[in-house]
Amino acid sequence: MISRLSDDRSRAAIAASIERRRGDTRGLLFKTVLQMCLLITLALLAVLLVTVALDSTDQIGTRLWDFLQGTLRSRSTDERLGLHQGMYGSLWIAIIVAVLAFPVGIGAAVYLEEYAPRNRFTSFIEVNIRNLAGVPSVVYGLVGLALLLNGQIFGLDRFTGGSSALSGGITLAILVLPIVVITSGEAFRAVPIELREGAYGVGATKWEVIRTQVLPYAAPGILTGTLLSMARAVGEAAPLILVGAISGRLGDNPGLFDIGALTDQFTALPIVITSWTVQSGRDGGFTAAAAAAIVVLLVFVLMMNSAAILLRNRFEKKRG
Amino acid sequence: MTDTSVVHPDQLTVDQLQIAPSRRYREVIIRYTLVVAALVSVLVSTLIVWSLLREAWTFITGVVWADTWGQRGWFPRRGLYDIPTIVVASLIVTGIAMVVAGPLGLGAAVYLSEYANRRVRSWLKPALEILAGIPSVVLGFFALTWIAPNIVGHIGRTTFLVLGAVILLGYAAISAGLARTKIKQYREGTADPSARIGAVASIAMLVVVFVLAGAWTLNVWLEFVPNNAGSLAAAGIGVGILTIPLVASISEDAMAAVPDSLREASAGLGARKMTTASSVVLPAAISGIVAAFIVAVSRAIGETMVVFMAGGAADAARFADSPMEGGLTMTAAMASLASGTDSVVGEGLTFQSLYFVGLLLFLITLSLNIIASRFVSKVREAY
Amino acid sequence: MSMTDEAPRLIERPVAASGEATPAPGMAPLATERDVVFQSQDVSVYYGSFRAVRDVTFDVPKNEIMALIGPSGCGKSTVLRCYNRMNDLIENARVTGSITYRGTDLYDERVDPVEVRRRIGMVFQKPNPFPKSIYDNVAYGPRVAGQKKGLDDIVENSLRKAALWEEVNDRLNDSALGLSGGQQQRLCIARAIAVGPDVLLMDEPCSALDPIATARIEDLMQEIKQDYTIMIVTHNMQQAARVSDTTAFFTADVRSENDTRTGILVEVDTTQKIFSNPSDERTENYVTGRFG
Ligand SMILES: Nc1ncnc2c1ncn2[C@@H]1O[C@H](COP(=O)(O)OP(=O)(O)OP(=O)(O)O)[C@@H](O)[C@H]1O
Ligand SMILES: [Mg+2]
Numbered sequence: 002m003i004s005r006l007s008d009d010r011s012r013a014a015i016a017a018s019i020e021r022r023r024g025d026t027r028g029l030l031f032k033t034v035l036q037m038c039l040l041i042t043l044a045l046l047a048v049l050l051v052t053v054a055l056d057s058t059d060q061i062g063t064r065l066w067d068f069l070q071g072t073l074r075s076r077s078t079d080e081r082l083g084l085h086q087g088m089y090g091s092l093w094i095a096i097i098v099a100v101l102a103f104p105v106g107i108g109a110a111v112y113l114e115e116y117a118p119r120n121r122f123t124s125f126i127e128v129n130i131r132n133l134a135g136v137p138s139v140v141y142g143l144v145g146l147a148l149l150l151n152g153q154i155f156g157l158d159r160f161t162g163g164s165s166a167l168s169g170g171i172t173l174a175i176l177v178l179p180i181v182v183i184t185s186g187e188a189f190r191a192v193p194i195e196l197r198e199g200a201y202g203v204g205a206t207k208w209e210v211i212r213t214q215v216l217p218y219a220a221p222g223i224l225t226g227t228l229l230s231m232a233r234a235v236g237e238a239a240p241l242i243l244v245g246a247i248s249g250r251l252g253d254n255p256g257l258f259d260i261g262a263l264t265d266q267f268t269a270l271p272i273v274i275t276s277w278t279v280q281s282g283r284d285g286g287f288t289a290a291a292a293a294a295i296v297v298l299l300v301f302v303l304m305m306n307s308a309a310i311l312l313r314n315r316f317e318k319k320r321g
Numbered sequence: 322m323t324d325t326s327v328v329h330p331d332q333l334t335v336d337q338l339q340i341a342p343s344r345r346y347r348e349v350i351i352r353y354t355l356v357v358a359a360l361v362s363v364l365v366s367t368l369i370v371w372s373l374l375r376e377a378w379t380f381i382t383g384v385v386w387a388d389t390w391g392q393r394g395w396f397p398r399r400g401l402y403d404i405p406t407i408v409v410a411s412l413i414v415t416g417i418a419m420v421v422a423g424p425l426g427l428g429a430a431v432y433l434s435e436y437a438n439r440r441v442r443s444w445l446k447p448a449l450e451i452l453a454g455i456p457s458v459v460l461g462f463f464a465l466t467w468i469a470p471n472i473v474g475h476i477g478r479t480t481f482l483v484l485g486a487v488i489l490l491g492y493a494a495i496s497a498g499l500a501r502t503k504i505k506q507y508r509e510g511t512a513d514p515s516a517r518i519g520a521v522a523s524i525a526m527l528v529v530v531f532v533l534a535g536a537w538t539l540n541v542w543l544e545f546v547p548n549n550a551g552s553l554a555a556a557g558i559g560v561g562i563l564t565i566p567l568v569a570s571i572s573e574d575a576m577a578a579v580p581d582s583l584r585e586a587s588a589g590l591g592a593r594k595m596t597t598a599s600s601v602v603l604p605a606a607i608s609g610i611v612a613a614f615i616v617a618v619s620r621a622i623g624e625t626m627v628v629f630m631a632g633g634a635a636d637a638a639r640f641a642d643s644p645m646e647g648g649l650t651m652t653a654a655m656a657s658l659a660s661g662t663d664s665v666v667g668e669g670l671t672f673q674s675l676y677f678v679g680l681l682l683f684l685i686t687l688s689l690n691i692i693a694s695r696f697v698s699k700v701r702e703a704y
Numbered sequence: 705m706s707m708t709d710e711a712p713r714l715i716e717r718p719v720a721a722s723g724e725a726t727p728a729p730g731m732a733p734l735a736t737e738r739d740v741v742f743q744s745q746d747v748s749v750y751y752g753s754f755r756a757v758r759d760v761t762f763d764v765p766k767n768e769i770m771a772l773i774g775p776s777g778c779g780k781s782t783v784l785r786c787y788n789r790m791n792d793l794i795e796n797a798r799v800t801g802s803i804t805y806r807g808t809d810l811y812d813e814r815v816d817p818v819e820v821r822r823r824i825g826m827v828f829q830k831p832n833p834f835p836k837s838i839y840d841n842v843a844y845g846p847r848v849a850g851q852k853k854g855l856d857d858i859v860e861n862s863l864r865k866a867a868l869w870e871e872v873n874d875r876l877n878d879s880a881l882g883l884s885g886g887q888q889q890r891l892c893i894a895r896a897i898a899v900g901p902d903v904l905l906m907d908e909p910c911s912a913l914d915p916i917a918t919a920r921i922e923d924l925m926q927e928i929k930q931d932y933t934i935m936i937v938t939h940n941m942q943q944a945a946r947v948s949d950t951t952a953f954f955t956a957d958v959r960s961e962n963d964t965r966t967g968i969l970v971e972v973d974t975t976q977k978i979f980s981n982p983s984d985e986r987t988e989n990y991v992t993g994r995f996g
């Protein structure tokens with residue numbers, strides 16, 4: 002394809018290459034294949050969303066309100082079948098994650114980016130956090146199990162009530178902690194040095210610089226990271242299974258803001274979805290119930306994800 | 322002028338060059354609060370390792386290895402914890418996932434990085450990010466209720482053989498291409514001589530993998546049983562869809578790091594876009610692409626819910642050597658142990674076996690991630 | 705620095721007051737001698753193991769404008785940033801030798817760099833207003849220092865001194881990022897003035913500005929010189945000649961045998977002397993444009 006002009010036959014070569022360019026079937030094929038890769042991926046996404054939507058109409062289209070108010074049942078035709086317990090668990094998991102993981106994660110990121118000396122110990126912690134982000138979620142479940150349920154450490158199970166929404170929330174807070182640290186750290190690194198120097202230059206202390214300049218500038222980036230990790234936490238099921246989320250029958254159905262039920266047995270949206278999906282082999286009606294639960298979960302998760310994406314794109318554009 | 326030796330009138334003392342004590346103390350308090358936050362992350366990783374090791378050790382020392390030695394299958398209730406059974410299932414699922422996510426993710430990345438214009442990208446990237454954000458339970462549902470009957474269910478004996486052949490040939494073609502560039506580098510003396518052993522070893526490994534995979538494909542074909550309910554294949558495809566965005570975004574980052582000057586140089590020599598993409602950009606970004614694949618493998622091995630829901634096995638599994646069978650991967654085995662009726666408080670070594678598998682999983686994914694970050698830092702060094 | 709101990713304590717000047725340091729009674733400066741704000745002795749600066757500047761010794765006279773000139777990379781910014789301990793913010797930077805500020809060792813371990821930076825303000829090469837309102841930019845320094853009352857006056861006084869008040873007094877609550885480059889730089893000067901410093905360090909304050917904005921800043925420097933001591937780094941010879949009273953010329957000492965490149969001070973003298981009749985040949989070459 003390279004036309005050497007020094008060549009005697011350079012004219013012919015150029016002509017030939019132009020000729021070939023015109024009928025570049027291989028290039029076209031290559032491009033088409035690449036496009037197909039994207040198309041297939043997006044088509045799978047579309048089929049997934051459509052399948053779920055269609056399957057869910059049996060529940061969502063006919064008895065949405067009852068479905069949102071109902072509880073775990075053993076038959077799909079039970080008219081008290083519903084999601085309420087799952088929503089309780091997921092709501093509180095989200096709250097616990099926000100309360101525990103966000104301050105600690107952002108705090109750790111502030112320390113690592115702004116305070117920590119550049120030495121081996123710091124880079125050890127940083128590598129450590131990056132590796133933690135890659136640990137499979139089910140392993141975090143094991144940690145929650147050992148730590149919060151079995152009373153192996155400090156008898157924490159008495160505080161968490163064993164297998165409870167509180168335990169689930171703490172486990173997922175630990176799970177998203179590294180993600181929060183990493184995304185916030187990136188946001189801090191993007192703060193221009195000029196802003197910091199300007200503030201130091203008029204006699205601000207380190208913390209004053211961080212509070213008044215670094216944090217406000219990094220806020221959109223941090224918010225993006227926290228939204229993404231919140232979405233992640235709400236969608237996770239494996240660690241909750243390990244800490245004993247209930248998939249069969251769950252007696253209580255606490256009100257959404259009933260704090261007292263935090264230390265009781267619990268379930269969560271992803272667990273409900275898993276349970277109903279697995280039961281759909283035995284009782285086909287559960288397919289619709291699972292799909293409807295997915296719709297509810299996706300509404301929350303995708304809302305948080307899209308908010309995060311929009312926020313990031315907006316600020317990327319604004320700040321060039 | 323420098324000898325102006327004047328004690329000038331408005332002298333300052335050290336005390337005047339200090340800030341208010343309250344402000345100083347606040348700095349110290351905040352610093353230590355933040356140190357604590359950072360230490361929590363260290364604490365978390367210590368706890369992970371500690372809790373895994375503790376119970377895993379009981380398992381290793383407690384399982385009467387001789388009793389069940391040579392028996393295949395994962396039957397916790399009978400005390401049969403055969404690690405190869407779940408490891409092989411994990412390998413099958415991961416392999417299928419990579420067959421799906423590898424080409425699709427890489428193709429999407431090349432298109433986004435080399436062909437798509439700004440406007441197209443601004444739509445496609447968020448779409449991929451939406452896919453990346455879909456919880457795995459949703460994919461589990463999709464794998465069981467749609468992929469299993471509509472894709473895996475339609476794979477018959479012949480289709481399987483054709484698919485297997487296509488995949489193997491594709492794999493062989495890529496390996497041959499890689500090997501050829503390596504050999505060429507030696508001929509031209511551009512390669513680091515110490516990398517020779519590594520290159521020979523990796524080529525040998527590619528060949529071994531090819532032979533094994535070929536033999537295995539034939540074996541599956543000979544004993545082919547169609548299946549349109551949950552199976553390792555359905556789960557593998559589901560996991561694959563889940564990892565496409567991962568492969569795509571990491572590879573695209575790697576290709577974005579390739580300087581435009583290389584592309585321009587290639588175009589200046591009269592190369593077409595396809596040539597530029599395949600013989601300039603891809604080789605330059607190869608470390609990052611390898612990293613993307615390794616991270617995806619790590620993610621696929623650690624994925625739990627898709628296999629648990631669509632893998633076609635409830636709480637026990639026979640040794641599965643065909644993707645058309647149901648099976649339990651390491652992760653699914655853990656989830657089923659924890660959710661079974663005799664669950665985590667169960668008798669015997671159920672609890673400990675959970676931790677042993679968890680430790681295994683942790684070590685595998687950790688090493689993969691460490692290797693991947695090596696590759697990523699290679700990209701950073703290069704540009 | 706032994707004199708620190710018996711030094712008379714002075715009445716602190718009020719924040720943002722109109723300057724005019726009160727001379728201690730009975731110590732009126734002699735006409736031939738000048739008050740000195742900074743004395744630096746054998747100052748070297750290292751970035752890690754790299755020695756960026758070597759053995760710099762000179763005094764900075766009070767209420768004058770001192771220009772630091774020299775070719776790029778000779779360490780002017782590095783030296784300037786020693787005077788308000790800005791180099792402390794760079795992880796691997798290290799300063800040796802001694803610098804005294806009004807008789808006190810600036811690098812004494814009991815000295816807090818935060819307070820140093822309040823008293824010794826800095827204006828940077830690129831205008832760097834905070835992404836806040838004009839008012840909040842100027843009030844930023846006094847606020848972090850704990851001041852809550854009288855901010856309006858401080859803001860007005862500082863903006864007046866920085867010759868910006870007339871242009872912005874009707875839009876103090878607008879974002880500072882909406883100002884022109886020259887206005888932004890004057891805002892940065894107002895921001896530095898607002899905390900009541902007595903020294904202003906300026907690192908190429910006009911290099912991002914057009915000639916008109918530059919002229920305004922130069923005029924401004926002349927106006928405020930009676931209240932402040934100013935050190936300015938500039939690449940613009942005419943600017944140094946126009947505005948400064950004394951000039952320090954730096955250059956890079958390149959040793960090829962051990963591959964080092966260190967900034968050194970060549971000479972310090974009155975600006976007139978440096979530009980008309982320098983004592984060092986290297987200075988002459990530089991100011992006449994035969995080098996750099
Ligand atoms: N943060 C740093 N880390 C390491 N080396 C540095 C750092 N800042 C400056 N240097 C080096 O110190 C030397 C002096 O730099 P400095 O910025 O002080 O020069 P300068 O005279 O201000 O140059 P210019 O006129 O271009 O602004 C240079 O060789 C530079 O590379
Ligand atoms: Mg400079």
